[in-house]
Amino acid sequence: DGWPPMTGRIDIGKWAHINLDWQVIRHLIPGVATVLGAVLLALIAHLVVRSILRAVGRRRGTVLWAASDAENRPMRVLFILLALTGSLPLAGIPRHILGDLLHGLSLAMIFTVAWAAIALVHIFEFATATRYTGDIAATLHARRMRTQVRAIRRTLTAIIIIIAIAIAVMSFPATRGIGVSIFASTGLLGIVLGIAARPVVSNLLAGVQI
Numbered sequence: 077d078g079w080p081p082m083t084g085r086i087d088i089g090k091w092a093h094i095n096l097d098w099q100v101i102r103h104l105i106p107g108v109a110t111v112l113g114a115v116l117l118a119l120i121a122h123l124v125v126r127s128i129l130r131a132v133g134r135r136r137g138t139v140l141w142a143a144s145d146a147e148n149r150p151m152r153v154l155f156i157l158l159a160l161t162g163s164l165p166l167a168g169i170p171r172h173i174l175g176d177l178l179h180g181l182s183l184a185m186i187f188t189v190a191w192a193a194i195a196l197v198h199i200f201e202f203a204t205a206t207r208y209t210g211d212i213a214a215t216l217h218a219r220r221m222r223t224q225v226r227a228i229r230r231t232l233t234a235i236i237i238i239i240a241i242a243i244a245v246m247s248f249p250a251t252r253g254i255g256v257s258i259f260a261s262t263g264l265l266g267i268v269l270g271i272a273a274r275p276v277v278s279n280l281l282a283g284v285q286i
Contacts, residue, residue, distance in 0.1 A: 107167030111160065118159035122152045143199045150192035157185045183244050190240035194233050201229045238262050 129144035161181050164174060204225045239262060246255030 104168070107169065110166050111163045114159040114163035115156055118155040119152070122155040125151070143196070146195040146199055147192055150188055150195060154185065154188045154192065157181055157188060161185070179247065182247060186240050186243050186247075190236050193236045197229050197232045197236070201225050235262050 126144060126148055129147075132144075161178060164177055164181075169177065205222060238258060242255045242258035242262070244255075245251045245258060
């Protein structure tokens with residue numbers, strides 16, 4: 077029923093293929109163990125850093141607490157990516173494959189850093205909004221400030237995304253010129269951001285001086 081006849085002969089080629097596969101597996105085990113160990117250490121380091129940040133935020137105020145919470149996911153991903161970048165060269169991966177993997181990890185790190193930066197921008201918006209709560213929140217000045225901060229947050233987010241895309245595009249030799257052009261386009265957004273941020277920054281500095 078589909079089984080080969082029992083001839084009493086051993087297929088040496090078949091067993092040699094199985095032995096070859098086992099040799100490949102034995103060669104990969106140390107590398108896989110190295111990568112998994114590095115990722116595990118990265119997760120432990122992330123938990124330690126997050127616990128420290130949350131402990132500091134619990135004592136210093138809601139802004140630091142919110143910052144540690146907002147940065148939790150991008151920080152965890154960044155720790156894992158750093159662990160993979162450091163451990164993959166020790167895993168015995170062929171050089172031509174390793175280069176592509178490391179390039180992919182560098183792209184992932186670029187956008188993870190951008191993710192973390194955008195989270196910080198949202199924390200800036202939250203920290204500014206906490207200064208205009210209670211009775212002051214009903215004033216025209218407070219509403220104007222919140223509108224300006226919201227505009228700054230959106231502009232900063234756009235700049236961060238454009239810069240991340242530009243850096244990613246520049247990592248490919250064939251499209252490096254396009255990346256430089258994308259970088260140049262952030263100049264106009266920077267000018268708009270500077271104009272919008274002047275009154276907000278001056279009000280924040282005035283509050284700190286008071």
